[in-house]
Amino acid sequence: MARYRYHLKQTWRNLGQSWGTQIMTLFTVIMSVLIFSFFLLVYVNLINAGNRFSDELRLVVYLNHEIVPEMQPQIRKKIMEFSAVENIVFVSRSQAFARFKKQLGRDSDVLEDLGADIMPPSIEVYPLRDLDHLTQLKEFSDYLATLPGAQKVQYGQGWVERFGHFTELIRFTVILSGILLIMATSFMVSYTIRLTVVAKEAELEILRLLGASSTYVQTPLLIEGLLQGITGSTLGIGLLYILFTWAKERISGPGFLRLLDLTFLPPLTAVAVILVSIALCTGGSFIAIRKYMRI
Amino acid sequence: MTESTTENRAFVDVVKVTKVYSPDIVALQNISLSVDRGEILFLTGMSGAGKSTLLKLLCCMERPNKGLIEVAGRDTGKLKKNEIQELRQQIGIAYQDFKILPRHTVFQNVAMPMEVMYKPAREIRDRVSELLDSLQMSHKKDLPAGKLSRGEQQRVAIARAAVNRPALLLADEPTGNLDHEVTKMVMNLFLDLNNSGSTIIIATHDTSIYEGTSHRMVKLEHGLFN
Numbered sequence: 299m300a301r302y303r304y305h306l307k308q309t310w311r312n313l314g315q316s317w318g319t320q321i322m323t324l325f326t327v328i329m330s331v332l333i334f335s336f337f338l339l340v341y342v343n344l345i346n347a348g349n350r351f352s353d354e355l356r357l358v359v360y361l362n363h364e365i366v367p368e369m370q371p372q373i374r375k376k377i378m379e380f381s382a383v384e385n386i387v388f389v390s391r392s393q394a395f396a397r398f399k400k401q402l403g404r405d406s407d408v409l410e411d412l413g414a415d416i417m418p419p420s421i422e423v424y425p426l427r428d429l430d431h432l433t434q435l436k437e438f439s440d441y442l443a444t445l446p447g448a449q450k451v452q453y454g455q456g457w458v459e460r461f462g463h464f465t466e467l468i469r470f471t472v473i474l475s476g477i478l479l480i481m482a483t484s485f486m487v488s489y490t491i492r493l494t495v496v497a498k499e500a501e502l503e504i505l506r507l508l509g510a511s512s513t514y515v516q517t518p519l520l521i522e523g524l525l526q527g528i529t530g531s532t533l534g535i536g537l538l539y540i541l542f543t544w545a546k547e548r549i550s551g552p553g554f555l556r557l558l559d560l561t562f563l564p565p566l567t568a569v570a571v572i573l574v575s576i577a578l579c580t581g582g583s584f585i586a587i588r589k590y591m592r593i
Numbered sequence: 594m595t596e597s598t599t600e601n602r603a604f605v606d607v608v609k610v611t612k613v614y615s616p617d618i619v620a621l622q623n624i625s626l627s628v629d630r631g632e633i634l635f636l637t638g639m640s641g642a643g644k645s646t647l648l649k650l651l652c653c654m655e656r657p658n659k660g661l662i663e664v665a666g667r668d669t670g671k672l673k674k675n676e677i678q679e680l681r682q683q684i685g686i687a688y689q690d691f692k693i694l695p696r697h698t699v700f701q702n703v704a705m706p707m708e709v710m711y712k713p714a715r716e717i718r719d720r721v722s723e724l725l726d727s728l729q730m731s732h733k734k735d736l737p738a739g740k741l742s743r744g745e746q747q748r749v750a751i752a753r754a755a756v757n758r759p760a761l762l763l764a765d766e767p768t769g770n771l772d773h774e775v776t777k778m779v780m781n782l783f784l785d786l787n788n789s790g791s792t793i794i795i796a797t798h799d800t801s802i803y804e805g806t807s808h809r810m811v812k813l814e815h816g817l818f819n
């Protein structure tokens with residue numbers, strides 16, 4: 299018990315002696331965590347939105363003749379040769395006609411004189427909803443156009459693909475800001491520790507001569523890193539939460555924005571970000587101690 | 594080596610030690626010295642004779658080039674890093690250049706060796722106050738040590754060396770800046786510690802502090818005992 303009191307007391311002294319640098323470091327940790335978790339939040343929401351657009355996410359191959367049921371497995375196999383898919387649906391003329399009629403609802407009487415012949419048969423291909431597949435829709439559609447009897451391939455008017463690319467960009471940004479988080483926090487924390495070590499060189503030297511153990515000298519500096527990590531990451535995530543609630547109130551009105559049914563980071567993810575930041579800060583101070591202190 | 598010596602084994606044993614500072618300053622040459630547990634030893638000699646060097650070797654601040662140094666029954670040459678720190682906790686040293694922290698208060702400076710050993714705050718307060726009283730420094734206890742006179746700083750260094758009632762106390766020129774009165778206080782403090790079991794080695798050229806005492810005195814000359 300007495301030991302912890304000593305270490306905490308010493309940590310408190312250190313913090314007091316270099317509070318300017320300490321605040322700068324804290325600010326860096328907060329900003330890094332904020333930037334990283336912001337992009338992570340955007341990414342998580344894009345993925346969520348992508349799942350909700352599932353209906354848009356299909357390629358329709360219009361055919362000039364119907365595919366008899368016996369032929370279907372063969373076509374299916376051919377499609378799968380390009381890439382795995384979530385589902386393949388064969389739509390006959392009459393199914394297409396029935397669907398169209400349903401869509402028109404009360405206006406369906408305009409179809410009265412017409413037969414199912416006016417509708418082209420088609421194959422609906424639902425690609426896997428992950429980034430690799432979403433960004434390859436163009437290639438996929440070119441491939442589908444080569445199927446026997448294919449006349450035309452239609453898919454999400456390109457925006458689905460753009461959405462895929464955008465999501466990929468965000469994923470890249472998440473990784474980039476993750477690297478930034480790692481570098482900035484561990485650098486700043488070890489920089490602060492180094493300043494402390496340099497400023498206290500005489501004191502550390504005397505402590506050494508008085509028989510101080512390395513635990514006695516090093517623990518306060520480790521606690522310093524730990525505190526930076528706890529405070530910085532909690533404040534960073536907290537700040538993001540405040541910004542998120544504020545933004546959500548502003549944009550989630552009626553209409554198309556319902557699409558953006560924004561959600562915050564899952565609790566486990568938030569906790570993971572905090573824990574990793576704490577580990578980074580403590581690790582940063584540990585490395586700095588190893589490097590700059592001879593005791 | 595023999596069994597019979599273990600009982601009354603010397604607390605400090607220096608055997609044929611040579612210390613050369615780079616490039617070629619021979620500070621100690623083939624020195625042997627042994628100090629019994631509970632002894633007070635005066636180490637004298639001209640300036641530059643090697644007194645401080647010998648004390649620094651005892652607390653592992655410097656390493657000998659040749660020879661063996663045993664303190665408290667332990668071969669200092671074989672100690673690991675953490676064992677050296679443990680040994681240092683048993684040794685109190687008043688350095689010739691004090692090595693006190695100018696921006697820390699007198700109290701903080703004196704308390705450091707006890708804090709290093711995680712002593713309870715109350716015990717530290719009592720012990721430090723008692724010591725500062727005995728050296729008439731109580732009224733300065735909250736001043737930064739850097740603001741004190743040389744003589745006062747010297748007393749801070751001595752108090753810090755004594756605060757843990759160390760098994761071995763090394764005092765390097767402890768009375769160099771002190772007047773007759775204060776010198777007497779310091780010597781009384783040393784005698785008290787000695788009575789409670791401390792082994793004490795005092796490096797000095799102040800003849801007045803050992804003349805007329807029964808304690809052993811050894812003299813270094815150019816790194817040799819004569």
Ligand SMILES: Nc1ncnc2c1ncn2[C@@H]1O[C@H](COP(=O)(O)OP(=O)(O)OP(=O)(O)O)[C@@H](O)[C@H]1O
Pocket residue numbers: 614615618619620638639640641642643644645646647689
């Ligand atoms: N770090 C060092 N590097 C080089 N030479 C040193 C070092 N420390 C001491 N010396 C030399 O070693 C010799 C012995 O020095 P030491 O300090 O032990 O003498 P001393 O007996 O304590 O003298 P004084 O009475 O003046 O304190 C001197 O010639 C000194 O110049």
Ligand SMILES: [Mg+2]
Pocket residue numbers: 644645646689765
């Ligand atoms: Mg000297």
